[in-house]
Amino acid sequence: MNIETYFKKSKGSWPKKNVAGVESEWMKLGTIEIPTGSLWAGDPWVANAEDGVVVRVPKGRYMMEAKGMDFKGHRRVSRIRVYREGVKSPTTSKSGKETWTDVGMIGVCDIRALQRAVSEKFVDEYMNDIQEVTDGAIANCVPMEYGGKSFQMAAISSGLGDGSFPVYPLKYRGKTIGMEIEFLACGFKLTDDFRIIG
Secondary structure (H helix, E strand, C coil): CCHHHHHHCCCCCCCCCCCECEECCCEEEEEEEECCCEEEEECCCCCCHHHEEEEECCCEEEEEEEEEEEECCEEEEEEEEEEECCCCCCEECCCCEEEEECCCEEEEEEHHHHHHHCCHHHHHHHHHHHHHHHCCCCEEEEEEEECCEEEEEEEEECCCCCEEEEEEEEEECCEEEEEEEECCCCCCECCCCCCCCC
């Protein structure tokens, strides 16, 4: 199943209380270029290395995949992973860091490529573009260019919205080749009546 079909079947605006979520299989989102090897995840509105997690990886093209979580009809993104194209069955390492977002979506990009392209001159233009990238999408990956320098930015809906999330380096044959971000743990239940804005 692809992610568009999966989320077309989602019902309601929020999971019901005390319903355990059931995770899907991995679903492909597409690919993203990581030209300098600085794979970053964080709030796309606060795109800098200090306010997210950076994982050093080989330069190249990376696969993006997501798992959904079904709460008896209502569905959310439970986790995403980004790993070197061509790698089969990457393994997760122990969580070392957390990333966060205040906009209900996690951004993924090559942070050094972003920093080279988005100088102070282009900050306002970048902010306008990020509004379009994140507006109403479950997942989106677009090329962005400023002053002749380009990069790709992916934005993916983050579980129940805003928050902090563990980041697991992905390994293959002893080398770090990506990352996995967990928004909702396996079997997650909403135990309180609360809402997250985002």
